[in-house]
Amino acid sequence: MRASEYLIPTLRETPAEAEVISHRLLLKAGFIRKSASGIYTLLPLAHRVLLKIMNIIREELDRQGGQEILLPILQPAELWLESGRWDVYGPELFRLKDRHGRDFCLGPTHEEIITELVRGDLRSYKQLPLLLYQIQNKYRDERRPRFGLLRGREFIMKDLYSFDRDEAGLEVSYRKMFEAYNRIFSRCGLVFRPVEADSGPIGGSVSHEFMVLAGSGEALVLYCPHEECGYAANVEKAESRAVRPQVIEEPRPLELVATPDMRTVEEITAFLGVGPKNIVKTLLYETDRGLYAALVRGDRELNEVKLQNATGAVRLEMAGPETVQRITGAPVGFAGPVGLDGVELVVDEEVAFMVNCITGANRADAHYRNVQPGRDFSFDRVADLRLVQEGDPCPRCDRPLVSARGVEVGQVFKLGTKYSEAMGLTYLDEHGVERLVVMGCYGIGVTRTLAAAVEQNHDEHGIIWPVAIAPFTVVVVPVNVRDEIQVELAGKAYAALRDAGVDVLLDDRAERPGVKFKDADLVGYPLRVTAGKMAGNGLVELRVRKTGETRLLAVEELVEAVRAFLQA
RNA sequence: CGGGAUGUAGCUCAGCUUGGUAGAGCGCACGGUUCGGGACCGUGAGGCCGCAGGUUCAAAUCCUGUCAUCCCGACCA
Incomplete structure (x- = not known):
């Protein structure tokens, strides 16, 4: 190839719109051009990189028995109504109507359409397991597209779906994909780490994400630096051993204290001369399952994903000032669990250990001192609600966890029977009994991997491509x-x-x-x-x-x- | 969705406060001199000043609306 005949429109100055390094460099070096927010044209250089990444993906998936297909991007609403996701997915789903007024959407993922496909042709256990994949455009109407190729509204994704007879079969498929992903990202020349993840709105139980480590990455991961332990998780999923108070005090009687205008943990600690570990934060949430009060220690942050999992809520939002006033009878800043009616209490493990803690008193300008969980208020549920921070003890080996930033380039899920149940995907086993197919799904953001490679491999002069995916x-x-x-x-x-x-x-x-x-x-x-x-x-x-x-x-x-x- | 900012030449930006009909650098075309880390000289092309209204004798500039783009945030009591 001759450069004189090839389209490599490099720029001398960086376009002003680009902030993130991969976005800047890909624009400046002539790989991409923007069409609309979150929508990009890939020029010849980027296309060559993409083909190389896709070929590595193909080789590794085929090695594990994957079969490539192409599924429709434009999908009828009926399938999404059947799975229940037409209503659940929300405004991120690009929806449109055809000339007859029928509803369609642009696929953000392809569980529905592939479940329908397999449903049509799967009869016997003899046809399982099945690993089908495609590499194709996906559409998500992101509420805020940003970072160039890292979070676009149109992007290329590889998604593979596994179909198995039972959980044991799914475990085999899952391991195959885990292995394939390790090989894929290694071959791409990227430094990455698989981490435990929450399975999110796609549903299912077990999930891992593959993170390309880069300081500019959106995702925060926590991992155990001790190699034999190997614990690593996305911050949403990360757990830490609950820390008990070091000094066990004698419980003292409940006491009301005036705290005029002291709303935040900082204000209370300063005012009462106590540490944030003695305070309980009471956070009110409105969910599709009703109102909840989540209790975490004052030095902790609530992990909303954990609260979501603990409550089973799909939608979850902090209660507004009016709701807080209505439920607690006090303005924001003075909520507490003592005498709080009309909401379900979910208590973080660490709070359950606390002795003589401070909480809001559900009246303006007042807090309670020497509150005793169990004595002064009863709670419906104890759960891990904490957002783990660097230095917290590893849930497996107690060593302090370390944090790192990364770009999520792949995720593998055990879906189980969520979709086969909703959409009636069954097979007959050797005894002629009808059984639900057990599914898994496995995605790789291909365009995002390209951008992540740039995030991880560049210097002040430009990009430094790993050999395997260089244009x-x-x-x-x-x-x-x-x-x-x-x-x-x-x-x-x-x-x-x-x-x-x-x-x-x-x-x-x-x-x-x-x-x-x-x-x-x-x-x-x-x-x-x-x-x-x-x-x-x-x-x-x-x-x-x-x-x-x-x-x-x-x-x-x-x-x-x-x-x-x-x-x- | 909330907040902020910005839309002027292909790119980076000036001009707007104080209205008088558009500029610079880079890039591009042509000619010449150059040739190991984004050369120099000369000539030239290129702009419904995001869009629509309004005010005015006159609007890139003032007012209103609208669209687009980017950034921050999305509630820690």
Whole structure:
């Protein structure tokens, strides 16, 4: 491929709209252009990267027995009504009508349509297990698209669905996919970590996310630094061992104290001269299952996902000031569990251990001191509600957890029978008994993986592609296109690499050398071959983008040197 | 959804306060000189100043509405 004939519209200045590094670099280096918010065109360079990532995915899924198909993106509402998600999915679902007024949506995921497909053709246990996947556009009307390719409204996703006879079969499929994902992201040259995750609105029980580690990542993960333990989880899922108070005090009698205008934990601690660990925060939530009061220690934050799981609520929202006033009889800031009626109490494990704590008194400008959980208020449920923080004890081995940021590029779920039950996907076992199919689903954000690779691999000059997914492995640069010797030698190097099966681009543009070098660094080809001053002696320069390491060698040695680099 | 900001040439931006009919740098085209880290000189093309109303003799500029884009937040009592 010749750069003079190839569309690589690099920019000298970074478009003002881009904030996140992958977004900036992909725009600047000529990989993508924006069409609308969260919707991008992928130019030739990005398309090449995408194809490489997709091929790695294909090879690894096929190795595990996956079969590729293509499912409709445009899907009839009936299927979504059948699964119940037409109403549950909310405004993120792109909905549209056809000319007859029938409802359709653009698929944000494909559980419904694939369940319908398999339902139509699955009869016998002999047809199971089945692993079907597709690599295709998905649509989600994100409430706030951002970060370029990292959170778009239109994106490319690989999704695989597994169909098994029973839980044991699902376990096998799940392990296969877990293994495939490890291999896929390793082969892409990315530093990543699988973590335990909440299964969220897709439903199901067990789930893992694959995180590409990058400081700019949206997702926070907590992991145990002790390798033999290996605990790692998304912050939404992460657990920590509940810490009991070190000093066990004698319970004292309940006492009402005036706390004029003291609403926040900081204000109370300062006013009463106590630590935040002595305070109980009472958080009121409105949910589709009614009102809940969640209690966590004053130094803790509530993990809403855990509350959601503890209550079984689908929608969950903090109560507004009017509701707080109505339920507690006090303005916001003075809610407490003592004498609180009309709401269900969910108490964090740590709160259940507390002695002589401070809570709101459900009246303006007052708190209770020496509140005793169980004595002064009874609670309906104890649960883990805490948002885990760095330094909290590992739930498995007690060592302090460490946090890291990452970009979620893949997630695997055990769906179980959620969809097969809702949509009647069954088979006959060897005894002629009708049984529900047990499903799993496994996604990889392909365009997001591309962006995550940039987030993780760049420097101040531009992108540094991992070799396996680089748009071109090598760029050959004749320094001066009017120097026939240089041009000829560059042509020779290019042809040799091309014939050796290397992905190589010849930068034959009539640009000054500085421009070509800057572009090469910006685009991020792993290797650059320069035909310049030493061309007269048949020597070219081989430069490694990542390290800047360069060496002179004869053009005849080039193919061997490049191969050695690729194998290293 | 709430808040903030911004829409002027392909990109980055100035001009707007104080209305008088549009500018710079980069990029692009052509000519010339250059050629190992985003060269220089000259010539030139390129703009319903986001869109729609309004005020005015006159609007990029003032007013109203609207659309788009970006950023922050989405409730820790």
